[in-house]
Amino acid sequence: METKIFRNFLGEKGLKPTKERIAVLSEVFSFHGHFDPEYLYLRIKDAGSKASRASVYRTLSLLVECGLVKKVTRTEKGNIYEHTYGHSHHDHMICDACGEIIEFYSEKLENLQDEICAENSFAGSTHTLEIRGHCKKCRTKQS
Amino acid sequence: METKIFRNFLGEKGLKPTKERIAVLSEVFSFHGHFDPEYLYLRIKDAGSKASRASVYRTLSLLVECGLVKKVTRTEKGNIYEHTYGHSHHDHMICDACGEIIEFYSEKLENLQDEICAENSFAGSTHTLEIRGHCKKCRTKQS
DNA sequence: AGTTAAATTGCAATTCAATCTCAGTTTCAG
DNA sequence: CTGAAACTGAGATTGAATTGCAATTTAACT
Ligand SMILES: [Mn+2]
Ligand SMILES: [Mn+2]
Ligand SMILES: [Zn+2]
Ligand SMILES: [Zn+2]
Numbered sequence: 001m002e003t004k005i006f007r008n009f010l011g012e013k014g015l016k017p018t019k020e021r022i023a024v025l026s027e028v029f030s031f032h033g034h035f036d037p038e039y040l041y042l043r044i045k046d047a048g049s050k051a052s053r054a055s056v057y058r059t060l061s062l063l064v065e066c067g068l069v070k071k072v073t074r075t076e077k078g079n080i081y082e083h084t085y086g087h088s089h090h091d092h093m094i095c096d097a098c099g100e101i102i103e104f105y106s107e108k109l110e111n112l113q114d115e116i117c118a119e120n121s122f123a124g125s126t127h128t129l130e131i132r133g134h135c136k137k138c139r140t141k142q143s
Numbered sequence: 144m145e146t147k148i149f150r151n152f153l154g155e156k157g158l159k160p161t162k163e164r165i166a167v168l169s170e171v172f173s174f175h176g177h178f179d180p181e182y183l184y185l186r187i188k189d190a191g192s193k194a195s196r197a198s199v200y201r202t203l204s205l206l207v208e209c210g211l212v213k214k215v216t217r218t219e220k221g222n223i224y225e226h227t228y229g230h231s232h233h234d235h236m237i238c239d240a241c242g243e244i245i246e247f248y249s250e251k252l253e254n255l256q257d258e259i260c261a262e263n264s265f266a267g268s269t270h271t272l273e274i275r276g277h278c279k280k281c282r283t284k285q286s
Numbered sequence: 287a288g289t290t291a292a293a294t295t296g297c298a299a300t301t302c303a304a305t306c307t308c309a310g311t312t313t314c315a316g
Numbered sequence: 317c318t319g320a321a322a323c324t325g326a327g328a329t330t331g332a333a334t335t336g337c338a339a340t341t342t343a344a345c346t
Contacts, residue, residue, distance in 0.1 A: 016293060016342055037332085052296045057333065074217040076304090078332055093265050102263055109255055113274060116249055121279035122236050129272045131256060136264035159313060159322060180303085195325045200304065219333090221303055 002029050002068055002085045009066035023049035024059040025068075034072055034082050034101060073130060091129035097138035145172050145211055145228045152209035166192035167202040168211075177215055177225050177244060216273060234272035240281035 006025050007017050027044045028035075035043075041056045051059070060081065063069035072080045072092065089110075093102040109129075117124040149168050150160050170187045171178075178186075184199045194202070203224065206212035215223045215235065234252075236245040252272075260267040 014293085018294065018342075020295070054296060054334080055294085058294090093260070093263060093267065095265075096268075102265060104259055104263060106255065106259055109252070109259070112249065112252055112255060113272075116247055116252070117236070117274060117276070120236060120245055120247060121282075122238075122245060122274070122276055123278075123282050124236065124274045124276040125239075126276070127272065127274040129256075129270065131260060131265070131267045131270040133260070133265055133267040133269070135266075139264070139266050157322080161312080161323065163324070193325095197305085197325065198323085201323095 002083075005068060005085065006063070006066060009062070015062070019049070020051040020055045021059050021062070023047075023051050024056055025063065028060075028063065028069060028081075028083050029085070032083075032087075034080050036078050036080055038078070040081075073128070091131075093131040093133065093135075095135040095138055096132055097134055097141075100135050100137075102135065145226075148211060148228065149206070149209060152205070158205070162192070163194040163198045164202050164205070166190075166194050167199055168206065171203075171206065171212060171224075171226050172228070175226075175230075177223050179221050179223055181221070183224075216271070234274075236274040236276065236278075238278035238281055239275055240277055240284075243278050243280075245278065 003022070003025060006021075010017050010021070023044055024040070027040060027047060027049070030043075030047070037053070037056055037060060040060070041051070041053050044051050044056065060069065063083075064071060064081075068083060068085045069081055070084045072082050073094075074080070088105065090103045090105040091109075093104060094100070095102075113124065113127060146165070146168060149164075153160050153164070166187055167183070170183060170190060170192070173186075173190070180196070180199050180203060183203070184194070184196050187194050187199065203212065206226075207214060207224075211226060211228045212224050213227045215225050216237075217223070231248065232253075233246045233248040236247060237243070238245075256267065256270060
C-alpha cells in the first residue's frame with residue numbers, strides 16, 4: 001500500500017520508481033521504530049539491496065515530502081525519522097537519562113492545540129511536542 | 144540580575160567571569176527575540192566588545208546549562224536560542240511560508256501535559272511544542 | 287527490439303555549523 | 317607578587333548533509 005502511494009507520488013512528479021528508491025521505501029516500512037539515515041543505510045545493505053548514502057538521503061526527503069515518513073527530531077548527531085503511514089499521530093516523551101522514547105496521544109491535547117491556533121489566526125498543519133524528563137525506571141533508580 | 148546568577152553559576156563550577164563571557168551574557172540580554180550563534184557573534188562585534196566564535200559557542204552552552212538561555216529549536220542551518228530569564232515559559236508557532244514565530248502560552252495546555260506525564264509515570268521537566276503551518280498574513284496571500 | 291532524451295545513480299568533493307587543539311594570555315587565591 | 321589553573325582565539329577538524337558530474341538506467345515512442 002505504501003508502495004502504491006509512493007509510486008503515485010513519483011509518477012505525479014515525473015520521477016521514476018527505481019530499485020534504489022523502492023529498496024529504501026521497503027526498508028523503512030520493514031520495521032517499526034525510530035531511525036537515522038546511517039542506520040537505514042546499513043540495514044538496506046544487510047538486507048542485500050543496494051543504495052548509496054546519497055540515495056538514502058535523497059529518497060528519505062521524497063518520503064517525507066509525500067507524507068509517508070516524518071522527521072521526528074533533530075539530535076546533536078543528526079535527524080531521526082519514523083514512518084507514519086499506518087500509524088496514527090502521536091507525540092514523544094524522551095528520557096534524559098536512558099534515552100527511552102515513550103509515544104503518547106491525547107485527543108484533548110490535539111483539540112486544545114486547534115483552539116489555540118484558531119485564537120491566533122494560524123492555520124496549523126503539523127506539530128511536534130517533545131516532553132523531556134525522566135522515565136519511571138530512571139526515576140526510581142535515582143533514589 | 145542575570146549577571147549575578149551567571150557569576151554565581153560560574154563560581155560554583157570554578158569557572159571565571161571573563162570579559163568575553165560577560166560580553167556574551169550582556170549581548171544575549173540586550174534584546175528580546177530569537178537568535179543563532181553567528182548573529183550573536185556579529186552583534187557582539189558591533190557592540191564593540193570582542194569574543195571569538197569559539198567563545199560565543201562555549202558561553203552559550205554555559206548559559207543554557209545554568210538556565211538563563213534556552214535552545215528554542217534546531218533548523219537546517221543551526222540552533223536557535225532565546226534568553227529565558229525574565230520571560231515566562233511559552234511555546235511557538237512557526238510559519239512555513241515567511242518564518243514568522245508566534246509565541247503563545249496556555250495554562251490549560253501545560254496542565255494537560257502534566258496529567259499526561261503522570262499517566263505515564265514520567266517526570267517531565269521541560270517540553271517543546273512547535274506548531275507549524277501558515278500565519279494569518281501568508282494564509283490570505285495564498286488566495 | 288531499438289533509439290533517445292530525461293532521470294538517476296554513486297562517488298568524491300564540498301559545505302558549514304559545531305567542536306576541538308594548543309600555544310600564548312589572563313585570572314585570582316594564597 | 318607569584319604560579320597553577322582557567323581561558324582565549326585562530327585555525328584545524330569533524331561529521332552530517334548536500335552537490336557536481338560522468339556513467340548508467342529508465343521508459344516513452346517508434
Ligand atoms: Mn514515534
Ligand atoms: Mn520565544
Ligand atoms: Zn529513562
Ligand atoms: Zn507567514
